[in-house]
Amino acid sequence: MNDALSGLDLARKVLRTEAAAILGLVDRIDGEFERAVTLLFECRGRVIVTGMGKSGIICRKLAATLSSTGTSAWFLHPAEAIHGDLGAIREEDVVLALSHSGETEELIRLLVSIRRIGAKLIAMTGDSGSTLAKAADVMLDCSIAEEACPMNLVPTASTTAALAMGDALAMTLLVRKGFKEEHFASLHPGGKLGRRLMRVENVMHAGKAAPLVTPSTPLIDVFHEMSSKRLGMTCVVDDRRRLLGIFTDGDLRRLMQKNPDVLGFTVGDVMTADPITIQRELLAVEALKIMETHKITSVVVVDADRVVEGVVHLHDLWRTQMF
Numbered sequence: 001m002n003d004a005l006s007g008l009d010l011a012r013k014v015l016r017t018e019a020a021a022i023l024g025l026v027d028r029i030d031g032e033f034e035r036a037v038t039l040l041f042e043c044r045g046r047v048i049v050t051g052m053g054k055s056g057i058i059c060r061k062l063a064a065t066l067s068s069t070g071t072s073a074w075f076l077h078p079a080e081a082i083h084g085d086l087g088a089i090r091e092e093d094v095v096l097a098l099s100h101s102g103e104t105e106e107l108i109r110l111l112v113s114i115r116r117i118g119a120k121l122i123a124m125t126g127d128s129g130s131t132l133a134k135a136a137d138v139m140l141d142c143s144i145a146e147e148a149c150p151m152n153l154v155p156t157a158s159t160t161a162a163l164a165m166g167d168a169l170a171m172t173l174l175v176r177k178g179f180k181e182e183h184f185a186s187l188h189p190g191g192k193l194g195r196r197l198m199r200v201e202n203v204m205h206a207g208k209a210a211p212l213v214t215p216s217t218p219l220i221d222v223f224h225e226m227s228s229k230r231l232g233m234t235c236v237v238d239d240r241r242r243l244l245g246i247f248t249d250g251d252l253r254r255l256m257q258k259n260p261d262v263l264g265f266t267v268g269d270v271m272t273a274d275p276i277t278i279q280r281e282l283l284a285v286e287a288l289k290i291m292e293t294h295k296i297t298s299v300v301v302v303d304a305d306r307v308v309e310g311v312v313h314l315h316d317l318w319r320t321q322m323f
Helices: 005-025 029-040 053-068 106-116 131-135 157-176 182-188 190-195 220-229 250-258 284-294 316-317
Strands: 047-050 073-074 093-097 120-125 138-142 231-236 241-248 298-302 308-313
Touching: 005 250, 029 093, 029 120, 029 138, 029 157, 047 053, 047 241, 053 073, 053 093, 053 298, 073 157, 093 106, 093 157, 106 120, 106 250, 120 131, 138 308, 157 220, 220 231, 231 308, 241 250, 284 298, 284 308, 284 316
Parallel strands: 047 073, 047 093, 093 120, 120 138
Antiparallel strands: 231 241, 298 308
16 A cells, blocks of 8 residues: 555545455355355354454354354354364354464364364355365355555455455345344344334233223223223223224213213223224334324234234333334
8 A cells, every 4th residue: 555645545545445355255256155155054053153363353243143143153262272162163063264364373273173073164265275275165265455454464354355255144144044034033132123123912911911891891890991901992802802892091082072971881882993903923113103103002913813912002112112
């Protein structure tokens, strides 16, 4: 790089160099890449990701990405592996090893043990003629034209390229496995992304918490059910728990405006028949959209036979902090 470059010009050149390193990988997505995906897809054990130094940091990220998308993956420090942690590798595992030079001493010392154990080896390296590349079952070429470092020394573009290639592997594997939104949500229950993918069944008031009355229930008893369940409404069901209608606080106010003496009514006389319903598999964020569109604060969750499974309230959805 030009020593005269400084400030913003240097920063821009760093970004162009790293972008070029990633774009240079596009034409290398070929049969060898497909073989790597197949090895990971057919892995009966775990994916052991290993590398030293800056490559090791990339390895930790790739292991986390694989784990979060349905592939059991672990980071193994190669120096610790050769000092007693080799027991972490098993015959049914696939080892994903990262080294730009392909000659990292700690990784090279692992090769004989990996072969002895019988695990498969995928190498991601910048040197296709290196010891690591030649020992691998599959080699992914992550070579670059230059580092983004002005001295062409500090791992920059090379680690960016390795990270991008690893992400390409993980995303291709995700699709091959049929990994869906619901799988992602189940692996991320505490994160914001997981909350955005939360299902209605995770937030609904079910069982005894769901307000239920029959059509013959007097309104005085309906008031008690609504007050005790604190959802501002109740479902009206038949003897098989199938939904017939709903009655809400708003319905009560409108009824009292027309007829102050409401105690002579049963809920079947005044309920709203055929209300809006959803099913438990719906994303909670979609349920929120439905409630906002129809300007309602609760929606009933039913199965295919319209049997009531629960009730979702607007406040419960906001408490999940989906946004």
